[in-house]
Amino acid sequence: MDWSRGFGMALRRGCVSPVPQHVPRVDPGSPPPSAKYQLWQSLIAVGSGGLFGRGFGEGRQQLGFVPFGYNDFIGSNIGEEWGFFGLALLTLAFAVYAWLGLRIARSARSPFLQLVAIGLTVTVVTTAFLHIGVVVGLLPTTGLTLPFISYGRSNLVLSLFMTGMLVNIGSTKERVHGVAATDPLAAPAW
Secondary structure, X not given: OOHHHXXXXXXXXXXXXXXXXXXXXXXOOOOOHHHHHHHHXXXXXXXXXXXXXXXXXXXXXXXXXXXXXXXXXXXXXXXXXXXXXXXXXXXXXXXXXXXXXXXXXXXXXXXXXXXXXXXXXXXXXXXXXXXXXXXXXXXXXXXXOOOOOOOOHHHHHHHHHHHXXXXXXXXXXXXXXXXXXXXXXXXXXO
């Protein structure tokens, strides 16, 4: 048997690789390592939280390992400090918000208010579920905040504004003052 035939048999069995292993493989479709850093640190945080978490304020990833851990990735801090049950409780809280919002929409006074209530509910709940999906690695990194929880006044103001509109739509009392409401010279009826 000559050497070329022996090399061919070894190649077929997988003993000899035609491409050296020390040469890095180039995948043009993969993102650069710096693009995966946030998600990687988020998964480390959620995974190290375990079932019950490390305890409130005891998370290590909040010390600067997770970029924007107070805003875009606050769910990873919750997952590390409160564990799987903390994230499950957070998901359940937003599911209850969705149920209450759709219940308000069903009993709204007009079709327009029904659509407004549905839109407000879907906006808040979808943003929350997208945030949680990004934190656990189910969705690509988007930079969405977690309503009511993430740092920043604009997030909190908008979340509370939308919830206040839902509460207003859900109220059973409607103030109708009649003609006196538009006549500045008439005495108030209340």
